Amino acid sequence: MIRPIAAFVAGLAAFIVAPVSAMTIEPIVSPSGIKAWLVREHAVPLIAMSFSFEGGSAQDEPDKSGTAGFVADMLDEGAGDLDGATFRERLERHAIELGFGVTRDYFYGSLRTLREHGEEAFELLGLTLSRPRFDPDAIERVRGQELSELRRELSNPNSLAGRNWWRAAFPNHPYGHDTRGTLESVGRINKDDLRTYGRRVFARNGLVVTVVGDVDPEVAGRLIDRAFGMLPAQNALKPVADATPSALGRRIVIELDVPQAVVTFGGTGIARHDPDFMAAYVVNHILGGGGFTSRLYREVREKRGLVYGISDNLVWLRHAAVVIGSTATRADRTADTLGVIGREIKRMAEYGPTEEELTAAKSYLKGTYALSFDTSSSIASQLTQIQIDKLGIDYIQRRRALIDAVTIADAKRAAKRLYGGELLVTIAGKPTGLAAGGRE
Numbered sequence: 001m002i003r004p005i006a007a008f009v010a011g012l013a014a015f016i017v018a019p020v021s022a023m024t025i026e027p028i029v030s031p032s033g034i035k036a037w038l039v040r041e042h043a044v045p046l047i048a049m050s051f052s053f054e055g056g057s058a059q060d061e062p063d064k065s066g067t068a069g070f071v072a073d074m075l076d077e078g079a080g081d082l083d084g085a086t087f088r089e090r091l092e093r094h095a096i097e098l099g100f101g102v103t104r105d106y107f108y109g110s111l112r113t114l115r116e117h118g119e120e121a122f123e124l125l126g127l128t129l130s131r132p133r134f135d136p137d138a139i140e141r142v143r144g145q146e147l148s149e150l151r152r153e154l155s156n157p158n159s160l161a162g163r164n165w166w167r168a169a170f171p172n173h174p175y176g177h178d179t180r181g182t183l184e185s186v187g188r189i190n191k192d193d194l195r196t197y198g199r200r201v202f203a204r205n206g207l208v209v210t211v212v213g214d215v216d217p218e219v220a221g222r223l224i225d226r227a228f229g230m231l232p233a234q235n236a237l238k239p240v241a242d243a244t245p246s247a248l249g250r251r252i253v254i255e256l257d258v259p260q261a262v263v264t265f266g267g268t269g270i271a272r273h274d275p276d277f278m279a280a281y282v283v284n285h286i287l288g289g290g291g292f293t294s295r296l297y298r299e300v301r302e303k304r305g306l307v308y309g310i311s312d313n314l315v316w317l318r319h320a321a322v323v324i325g326s327t328a329t330r331a332d333r334t335a336d337t338l339g340v341i342g343r344e345i346k347r348m349a350e351y352g353p354t355e356e357e358l359t360a361a362k363s364y365l366k367g368t369y370a371l372s373f374d375t376s377s378s379i380a381s382q383l384t385q386i387q388i389d390k391l392g393i394d395y396i397q398r399r400r401a402l403i404d405a406v407t408i409a410d411a412k413r414a415a416k417r418l419y420g421g422e423l424l425v426t427i428a429g430k431p432t433g434l435a436a437g438g439r440e
Contacts, residue, residue: 020370025383025393030221032229036209037383037393038220041376045115047213047223049122050380052388054206056105058174058240058318059197064189066146066181067197068107071132072100073142074194078133079124087124096121098128104175105318106388107201111227112377115214122226129202130230134191143186150183157262157428160254161326165264165426168252169245175320203235204228210383212376242319244268249422253436254429261334261429265312265341266324267421270414272316272389279406279414281314285361286353287344287419288312288325293360299344300327306337316389323418334431342423349419352412362403369399 026038060067076091076098078084091098094117099110113121153159163178170176178185207228211220245268270280288296288311296310312325329337353361373379386395427434 020373020396023373023379023396025396026217027393028217028221030224030229032204032225034204034207034209034221034224034228036211036220036224037387038215038217039210039212039376039379039383040214040216041212041379042214044376045214046376047111047113047115047118047121047211047215048376048380049111049209049211049227050108050377050384051110051207051209051228052106052108052384053201053203054105054235054318055107055197055201055237056103057177057179058104059201059238060174060177060181061193062174062177063185064181064193065177065179065185067189067193068102068201069180070142070146070186070189071194071197072102072107073146074134074138075100075128075132077138077142078135079128080131080133082127083133083135084138087128090120090124094120096124098125102179104179108384110377110381118215118219118223119226122223126227126230129198129227132194132198134194136191139191139194143189146181146186147183150180150186153180155256155258157254157256157258157260157328158326160256160428161262161264161426164252164254164428165266165324165424168247168250168426169266169322169424170243170320171246173243174240175243175317199232200236200238203232205233206235206237207231208384208387210380210387212380212383240319244320245322245424247424249424251425251427251434251436253427253431253434256428256430258429259331260328261331261427261431262326262328263334263338263341263425263427264324264326265338265423265425266322267419267423269314269316269321269323270418271321274321276410276414276417277316278402279410280418282358282361282365282403282406283348283353283411283415283418284312284314284323285365286357287348287415289314290361290364293364295344295348296325296341300337300340304336304340306330306333306340310341331430332432334427334429335433338425338434345419345423348415350416352408352415355408358406358408358411362406366400366403 028036028038057068078087097112101108167176248267270277288294300306300310307327307329310327315322372382
């Protein structure tokens with residue numbers, strides 16, 4: 001959970017740092033041997049760090065899904081000799097911001113602090129990673145908060161459509177488990193489960209670190225060791241099998257008495273290191289990833305007024321790749337909406353994009369990339385993801401050329417691969433005239 005910091009710190013963090021083209025990324029190694037990337041930025045006296053551990057919710061036990069997220073919510077609830085109130089008071093007194101989050105494959109964290117409080121900030125982070133308290137009263141309070149949120153999601157069509165899509169696409173696989181858990185699974189998680197997860201996942205060999213700010217390599221290395229130096233050298237992760245989406249061609253309806261029907265649709269994607277990935281990335285932008293300029297938005301929203309918004313995205317995981325989209329429409333227009341979506345996807349698979357669409361998409365994707373690097377925290381986050389994806393320290397400089405290299409032939413080939421198969425569709429609501437089980 002992210003704690004608010006003083007307003008003046010937030011203001012400083014909002015300053016735009018050096019342009020992406022002028023940014024220098026330095027590979028560094030801490031005294032204990034932890035590798036990291038460093039970007040020196042002396043414009044403001046801040047230090048930001050982003051980091052991740054291999055693991056994520058895929059490491060949850062099948063009957064205790066939500067464990068990873070529970071750990072993330074507990075890490076500011078006390079550590080070592082500091083109870084939760086004392087731990088948070090020290091964070092707030094020094095305007096230190098810690099945040100933790102979970103995806104299916106990774107446990108993420110972030111830190112932001114004024115340079116003068118760097119030692120304190122990294123020490124507190126190290127303490128909570130290596131010696132979290134998991135006090136019983138805090139566990140029950142956080143559990144209550146999580147269960148309350150899960151109960152609300154039982155009547156949330158967006159949540160129901162998305163959760164059921166992943167369950168159907170990856171049955172009997174960790175990717176099909178609910179990342180946030182269920183009412184039953186969260187109720188079963190105990191202190192030993194939280195400790196066991198931390199011991200298995202928080203280790204130096206699965207760690208990726210990026211530091212950005214007013215700090216030199218020597219100091220950055222020392223701070224990194226304060227945060228991570230006490231962790232074990234090796235993690236103890238359970239193996240996760242490679243997988244492809246199942247139930248393609250199925251339509252699943254989750255009955256819910258709401259005025260709109262929420263639709264999640266998707267199929268097999270293209271892996272991040274597949275030679276066709278960049279072409280698929282551009283094509284997906286043209287079909288549904290480009291917001292107001294995408295084909296799906298134009299055909300479904302602008303021409304027919306069936307929805308307010310619609311999008312689809314590539315999702316690449318360590319052991320699977322999917323393309324997944326979503327929208328919401330009136331219950332009595334669900335069939336019409338799905339019909340238009342299906343026709344546009346089929347048309348893209350058969351004919352690919354036009355030259356004009358390809359040129360416009362490439363220009364947009366190149367021109368907007370710098371907006372992802374507007375603050376020290378966003379730089380740290382982006383560079384951590386680049387490390388996770390193993391794209392290389394020079395990826396930012398190479399990215400424009402990779403996009404420019406996509407030809408119309410590449411785009412058509414990728415479109416056929418990406419959209420030529422069947423879709424799994426989940427619908428939460430009361431869609432008129434649509435029953436479960438239909439072929440899409």
